[in-house]
Amino acid sequence: MSKREADLLVSVQNVLLNEPVARTARALSHFGEHDLGWLATAGVGVGVDKRNRRKWLAMAAGTFVAHAASVVLKRIVRRKRPTDPRIVIGVSTPSTLSFPSSHSTSTAAAMVHLADISGSKLPYVGIPVMMLSRMVLGVHYPTDTLIGSLIGAGVAKAAIGLEKETR
Incomplete structure (x- = not known):
């Protein structure tokens, strides 16, 4: 990969890589693996928030x-x-493939959905947090996380639009 991206990744790790941050990043990694944490979150939402059930299903x-x-x-x-x-x-991965970051993709989708469900912009903070966590762990280049996040946000916007159209 480009030396510039590797240099940027090294800079991110030089600033952020310490045990509390790495521990948090690993927890996020496990939560986001194969989208299971976000699917479980949506499932809980479907079960407990009857008023927004369709939005949780869309998520x-x-x-x-x-x-x-x-x-x-x-x-x-x-x-x-x-x-x-x-x-x-800082963490094992299920494959050697990097682009795009699936964690960033599904997390961005989840955060866009959670912003829609809650009516708050606060969930958007989760997008750069997951992006950085993947770089802190050394398993993705910056463009992997950026493009993944853009894909996830785009898919979520489309899903939200479809949910609204079918009401």
Whole structure:
């Protein structure tokens, strides 16, 4: 990969990589693995928030489709995860493919849905948090997380639009 992206990733780790941050990043990694944390969140929402049940179902569909799209793109693009010896790898991954970040994709989709459900912009803070966590762990380049987040947000906007059209 480009030296510039590897240098940026090393800079992120130099600033943010310490045990409390790495521990939090690993927890986010486990929560976001295969979209399972966001699907579980949507499932709880469906069960407890009857008034917004359709929105929670849209969230489940949106994060699932976003995650699936990222997996398909990974197999097409086949960009390898960071291998620069200066980069510390802080978590195991299910594949060696990096682009786009599936965690960033499904998290961005989830945050856009949660903003829609709650009527608050506060969930958007979760997008850069997940993006940074993937870089702190050394498993994604910055563009992996950025493009993944854009894909996830776009899929969520489409799912929200479909949910509103079918009311």
